[in-house]
Amino acid sequence: MGAATKGFEDYVSLIAAQLGHADRVEPFRRYCTGLLLPVQRKSVEPMAAHVAPTRVRSEHQRLHHFVADAAWDDAAVLAAVRDHVQTQAVPRTGPAEALLIDDTGFPKQGRHSVGVARQYCGQLGKQDNCQVAVSISQANEAFSLPVAYRLYLPEEWAADALRRRQAKVPEQVTFATKPALALELLQSLQASAAALPDLVVADAGYGVNTSFRDGLTALGFRYVVGITGAVKVWPEGQAPLPPKPWSGRGPKPKLLRRDAQHQPLSAKALALHLPSRRYRTVTWREGTNAPLSSRFAAVRIRCAHRDYWRAELPPEQWLLIEWPHGETEPIKYFLSTLPATTPLTELVRLAKLRWRIERDYQELKQELGLGHFEGRSWRGFHHHATLCIAAYAFLLTQRLTAPKKTLPHPIFGEVPALPEGFRPRGSPAQTAPRTGLDNDAAPGTRRRADRTPRSVPVLRSKA
Numbered sequence: 001m002g003a004a005t006k007g008f009e010d011y012v013s014l015i016a017a018q019l020g021h022a023d024r025v026e027p028f029r030r031y032c033t034g035l036l037l038p039v040q041r042k043s044v045e046p047m048a049a050h051v052a053p054t055r056v057r058s059e060h061q062r063l064h065h066f067v068a069d070a071a072w073d074d075a076a077v078l079a080a081v082r083d084h085v086q087t088q089a090v091p092r093t094g095p096a097e098a099l100l101i102d103d104t105g106f107p108k109q110g111r112h113s114v115g116v117a118r119q120y121c122g123q124l125g126k127q128d129n130c131q132v133a134v135s136i137s138q139a140n141e142a143f144s145l146p147v148a149y150r151l152y153l154p155e156e157w158a159a160d161a162l163r164r165r166q167a168k169v170p171e172q173v174t175f176a177t178k179p180a181l182a183l184e185l186l187q188s189l190q191a192s193a194a195a196l197p198d199l200v201v202a203d204a205g206y207g208v209n210t211s212f213r214d215g216l217t218a219l220g221f222r223y224v225v226g227i228t229g230a231v232k233v234w235p236e237g238q239a240p241l242p243p244k245p246w247s248g249r250g251p252k253p254k255l256l257r258r259d260a261q262h263q264p265l266s267a268k269a270l271a272l273h274l275p276s277r278r279y280r281t282v283t284w285r286e287g288t289n290a291p292l293s294s295r296f297a298a299v300r301i302r303c304a305h306r307d308y309w310r311a312e313l314p315p316e317q318w319l320l321i322e323w324p325h326g327e328t329e330p331i332k333y334f335l336s337t338l339p340a341t342t343p344l345t346e347l348v349r350l351a352k353l354r355w356r357i358e359r360d361y362q363e364l365k366q367e368l369g370l371g372h373f374e375g376r377s378w379r380g381f382h383h384h385a386t387l388c389i390a391a392y393a394f395l396l397t398q399r400l401t402a403p404k405k406t407l408p409h410p411i412f413g414e415v416p417a418l419p420e421g422f423r424p425r426g427s428p429a430q431t432a433p434r435t436g437l438d439n440d441a442a443p444g445t446r447r448r449a450d451r452t453p454r455s456v457p458v459l460r461s462k463a
Helices: 003-016 022-036 044-051 056-068 074-093 161-167 178-192 210-218 267-273 344-366 378-401
Strands: 098-107 117-121 126-139 144-151 199-202 222-227 232-234 280-286 291-303 316-322 332-336
Touching (some): 022 044, 044 056, 074 378, 098 344, 144 344, 144 378, 222 344, 267 291, 267 316, 267 332, 280 344, 344 378
Parallel strands (some): 199 222
Antiparallel strands (some): 098 126, 126 144, 222 332
16 A cells, blocks of 8 residues: 555544444445546546446445435534644744635536526636625635635525425524625634634625625724725724714714715825825736736725714725736725735735735645535535535645655556447437548637636645
8 A cells, every 4th residue: 555545544533533423434435436536527437437347326425425415513523624734834934914815606407506696607707507605714825725615595595485495404504695604604613612713814705895894804804805996994094073062962973974075085096196106016916927016005994984974983994906007007006904014025015915815726626526426415516516525625634745756646557448439418329420521620719828727736835
């Protein structure tokens, strides 16, 4: 038994302790094995055919029951995965320094898969029929790992008793916006994790939501979050007007105010009014081909959202602006509650750390089949994602601990062959060849070069 194979067996034994029943250990091993194999499709039936080619039907039933019906706890498994990665990663890379929040979409056909609706799908870059999940990854510059994951249930689904029952959505699950769902996941992590980073990084889909930012502060987190240029702010040295003077009659006025001449600016307007000397070129990390750099400015501001309903001044925070050379206006804006002494280079580095969660999604989808689950139930959707994350965590620890030159899949050697004549259910019926027809292969559809995703090997060693 090689070192990698023994490491996999030890890992399976460690995580399987959270599954609640000894009969689930072997399906857990088989399912993770199928996810780790370098095969094209990682839904239940093709994986069953690869891991047990002599008994595909029984293995398919076994794996399907394990992922779709067995009542094991996703949160407990993810907590064990998180703790294991921390013990392996911290001595080599240092602790995680941020929690990264994002969501990802899975294009779907039909309307019966749990949570499917016409909504924005990041994978397609447009509105379409899809499922969307919100997740949190813990990360530093050397590694990242998803530690919380939940399906976003659109309002139309939350209110549809029939579809909820068919997809076995738990009764306690109600409609929540994505920012509210992210806050729920953070609260759950705080309740279960011994130590968490106190910094949250998110894009403008979350950061533009004032309730989300206030919720992060209430939970004790600092943040670096994207916003849009339309967000209203008070420039450095400015603030709302104090309450009106008391007339001596009635309650004393307490609320801050504005007037026609005293108004906040949009983040974009403030950025455009800054002198050019306030912008500096900052390099935040090495890219694939060259260092990544851009122009940034950081100013202290106060958020102005409905401050006329406040009795106290909102606290100061950072507004970070990215305005690359050659662009006619800024392209990105961030708010941050990091200390006033934080250097510009550190603000930029942490704001740009969000690429790590995008890398997580890329590898989970392209290498581990995160989007390949074909079931329709709430439990199956989350179980499959948990198992993908568990498999990803094993590969992550291999990448952190293995020598630089590592075979792509050193655990399993050759990929087990499919049984002769195997065709997944739903495949078109085979027909006899017809003579007299043009048997040349149809030309492949040409895709634009910028639409083709680049595969990132999950076991690629660090430079």
